[in-house]
Amino acid sequence: MRRRLDLAGALVAKPAVVVLDEPTTGLDPRGRLDTWQVIGDLVADGTTVLLTTQYLEEADQLANNIMVIDKGKVIAEGTADRLKSQVGGERLELVVSEPAELATASRVLSYVGSAEPTVDEHTRRVEVLVDTGPKALIEALRMLDTESVTVTDVGLHRPTLDDVFLALTGHMAEESDAAGADKQGTKQ
Structure with missing residues (x-):
């Protein structure tokens, strides 16, 4: 209030x-x-x-218009779309039903992606950068269906401003703030 x-x-x-x-x-x-x-x-x-x-x-x-500030300095400026385009393409993310399906899903995503897929075994999530957007998504789902891999969640995501900040600075905003607080605490 x-x-x-x-x-x-x-x-x-x-x-x-x-x-x-x-x-x-x-x-x-x-x-x-x-x-x-x-x-x-x-x-x-x-x-x-x-x-x-x-x-x-x-x-x-x-x-x-957005100004990205890190450690007191402006490191980037522009519209959200312009800043996101600096990070690169879209991310194809999917979750498989069974842990045993992760290897196949990773192989398929490496085929449709523009980078090496990342795998999170705990959440059964595989993600990869893609250049062809929806075409990569459709192709991946067709290939996974052919391989009898059950996909429980799938999405195509543009970079977020969090992704932009991380790419520009090498750390998340919260990490930067915590590091600054730690440095200030040790100087006192």
Whole structure:
């Protein structure tokens, strides 16, 4: 409620520019979606919104232009689509029914993919980068069906802004923050 009140108070005067620092931190999913709607409405009405967030899904949903900052320096800037295109193609991910099917699934995905597949035995998940998107998905499913592999889940995913941040920095945002806190703690 406090975050909502702060946001409402800032908007009473209908400012031309609104600066929001982590506006959805601590909100439940409904409150988060409501806040996203308010921000979207502001932009649609011509208000410029400067948003800082570590929730990269939030930046993807709300931002027209994104600046990726790591260790206090801007390391990339652009639209979400432009930043995602820097990371590369789509990921084909699937989950097989039985652990014994992982080797076959990995072999098939290495055939349709543009890189070496990664296998998570615990979750029975196999994923690979693909250049041909839906064609690779269809081909993989046909081949797996021919091999009598039971697929319980399958998806084709574009890179996320988390993927972009990881590719640009070599670490996730949370790891960077924790490392900075550890360094600060040891200096004191």
